[in-house]
Amino acid sequence: MGEQESMEELFSTNENELYGEELTAKQKRIVEAAIQMFSEKGYSSSSTSEIAKRANVAEGTIFRHYKTKKELLLAIVTPVMSNLLAPFIIRDLDKVLSQNYQCYEDFLTAIVKNRQVFIEKHLSIVKILLQEIPFHDELRSQFIDRIGKEVYTRLEAIVIHFQEKGKLVEMPTQSAVRLTATTIGGFLLTRYILLPNNDWNDEEELKTTIHFIMNGMKA
Amino acid sequence: MGEQESMEELFSTNENELYGEELTAKQKRIVEAAIQMFSEKGYSSSSTSEIAKRANVAEGTIFRHYKTKKELLLAIVTPVMSNLLAPFIIRDLDKVLSQNYQCYEDFLTAIVKNRQVFIEKHLSIVKILLQEIPFHDELRSQFIDRIGKEVYTRLEAIVIHFQEKGKLVEMPTQSAVRLTATTIGGFLLTRYILLPNNDWNDEEELKTTIHFIMNGMKA
DNA sequence: CTCATAAGTGAGTGATCACTCACTTATATC
DNA sequence: GATATAAGTGAGTGATCACTCACTTATGAG
Numbered sequence A, B: 001m002g003e004q005e006s007m008e009e010l011f012s013t014n015e016n017e018l019y020g021e022e023l024t025a026k027q028k029r030i031v032e033a034a035i036q037m038f039s040e041k042g043y044s045s046s047s048t049s050e051i052a053k054r055a056n057v058a059e060g061t062i063f064r065h066y067k068t069k070k071e072l073l074l075a076i077v078t079p080v081m082s083n084l085l086a087p088f089i090i091r092d093l094d095k096v097l098s099q100n101y102q103c104y105e106d107f108l109t110a111i112v113k114n115r116q117v118f119i120e121k122h123l124s125i126v127k128i129l130l131q132e133i134p135f136h137d138e139l140r141s142q143f144i145d146r147i148g149k150e151v152y153t154r155l156e157a158i159v160i161h162f163q164e165k166g167k168l169v170e171m172p173t174q175s176a177v178r179l180t181a182t183t184i185g186g187f188l189l190t191r192y193i194l195l196p197n198n199d200w201n202d203e204e205e206l207k208t209t210i211h212f213i214m215n216g217m218k219a
Numbered sequence C: 001c002t003c004a005t006a007a008g009t010g011a012g013t014g015a016t017c018a019c020t021c022a023c024t025t026a027t028a029t030c
Numbered sequence D: 001g002a003t004a005t006a007a008g009t010g011a012g013t014g015a016t017c018a019c020t021c022a023c024t025t026a027t028g029a030g
Helices: A002-019 A027-042 A046-057 A059-065 A069-084 A093-100 A104-121 A121-134 A137-164 A173-194 A200-215 B004-011 B024-042 B048-055 B058-065 B071-085 B093-100 B106-119 B122-133 B137-164 B175-192 B202-216
Strands: none
Touching: A002 A059, A027 A046, A027 A059, A027 A069, A046 A059, A046 A121, A069 A104, A069 A200, A093 A104, A093 B122, A104 A121, A104 A173, A104 A200, A104 B058, A121 A173, A121 B122, A121 B137, A121 B202, A137 A173, A137 B024, A137 B202, A173 A200, A173 B048, A173 B071, A173 B175, A200 B058, B024 B048, B024 B058, B024 B071, B024 B122, B024 B175, B048 B058, B058 B106, B071 B137, B093 B137, B106 B122, B106 B137, B106 B175, B122 B137, B122 B175, B122 B202, B137 B175
């Protein structure tokens, strides 16, 4: 599955730099089994014994690599959380924007398409993240402080950027950011979590959604 | 005056007493303690022993009234789920609409304001519902079959109603429904779950949101 | 009052939980 | 090949889980 290959990328670039370790074969199986179980039954309804069984590994092996069950959860969820909205936190966003996108619409389309690929790749982990973030302070505060606020200021800058170019109509910046974010978030939530089995015409639906945003922010 | 009355017609259900008066005093305390714990720590991380402790009740008393812990959860969550979107499922919606609301905008404003009151009243239970619905088939299938589909067809009818009156511009009905629903859902989610501690000017924010929807569906 | 029924109790139960530890096996370095 | 270190094992542990049951107390009808 795509999720296996991509997992290696994601975890090796993050965990290995921090701890100088690579994932062993059994460790990979543990992580995969945990992702499967956590997303199916929820974190606290998943037992380490069944994770071990699914991974074809002794239960003790899990605790060789992760001191606690929660540490296993965080090892899975943290890198995805960091990367989920990473494209917004690039440096010199202004330059990139003015060089590559003439209008807000083009920029939005590009970035949403990009994030759709990421979500499709890591859907199970995104589900786990959404489920568990209310109950784990480390996750929530890290998301708010290091990601949420950062992303908000960038989004704000983007909106202002296009407002100054006259490509976006005047409206309180805060509202423009919120409406853009919730509309896109609502689209992705519907597309991948609520009604993933609908017949989705992704290209068409994204176009409609972004048109809707642009129209909504006119006049 | 007339508007007040019609709103009442439209929206009044017995939402004040969701659990009836046949609950004993201790049973009420159990339900309240369970709501508190489920919303704070999640359903499966909440133990019946601590629920009993918080309710100042013997643990056995819980199981006098509810055969299992899950039955307790469903007793809490089901009535709120049924009432959450109930205003959409009234009979003769067409007549009520044409009598009381000249445009989609007015209708949306009225119904969202009404649902905000309901959500504020039952916020903890709404949170529990959102958290647990992915993991309990009875909840999910009941929501989809008895509520989701019903609400969708009504919303569809409403959109068509206003489209025929020429008050709404032509756009695939399905898209209009989805965009309206996710934008409002996104607003409510942000308002009450994600950033409940913001300085919200509810009146202003709702107006902005609905204007955004109306503009988005023009031309 | 009597008595049937419902409400309430709390010690007890087997199952399961996350986690430990003494131990074996594999790997790498010299 | 000796040695050290890391990876892997699985039986074992106390804690906690949802739930039971024999029992007491409260309620209400005849």
